[in-house]
Amino acid sequence: MPSSKKSPLSESARYCVIDAPFGKLGILTELVDGSLMLSKIDYLPAKAALSKPQNELAKEVAQQCTAYFKDPRFQFDLPMKPMGSVHQQKVWQQIREIPAGKAKTYGEVASVIKSGPRAVGTACGANPFPLITPCHRVVSAQGIGGFMKENSPGLYRQIKIWLLKHEGVL
Secondary structure (H helix, E strand, O other): OOOOOOOHHHHOOEEEEEEEOOEEEEEEEEEEOOEEEEEEEEEEOOOOOOEOOOOHHHHHHHHHHHHHHHOOOOOOOOOEOOOOOHHHHHHHHHHHOOOOOOOEEHHHHHHHHOOOHHHHHHHHHOOOOOOOOOHHHEEEOOEOOOEOOEOOOOHHHHHHHHHHHHOOOO
């Protein structure tokens, strides 16, 4: 006889798409070692189809993102899947310490962790948790710089500009 209880595996690897002021956000949650965790956030174009959060964590991620869009000083508090190399984790930790309304250059972040600016940029491009690990707050010494491996005007650069304006940096 089938059980009417919901298996925790039924909540594993769920993807939803929510509205954002600059387009859409894709949110991926999955079961990791018995705990539901955020495993990725994607910036998506405005034309991406919406899909509702299907578990409590995805709903919480959506609520916290909405809170950030209302108040750029909102502090995220979400369980995130451990990811990245040791170097990437150092970069991402430094970036999470940059407060809203402030920006640092790739070189400034690199000097703190004893790395190079290009390596910091590469780690920023691999960031699975934009907004929460705010790589948009890392800029070039000559200007805004690239974003998410995109150096020319495009979706990601437009999102970076929107986020920096939202936080009062630009």
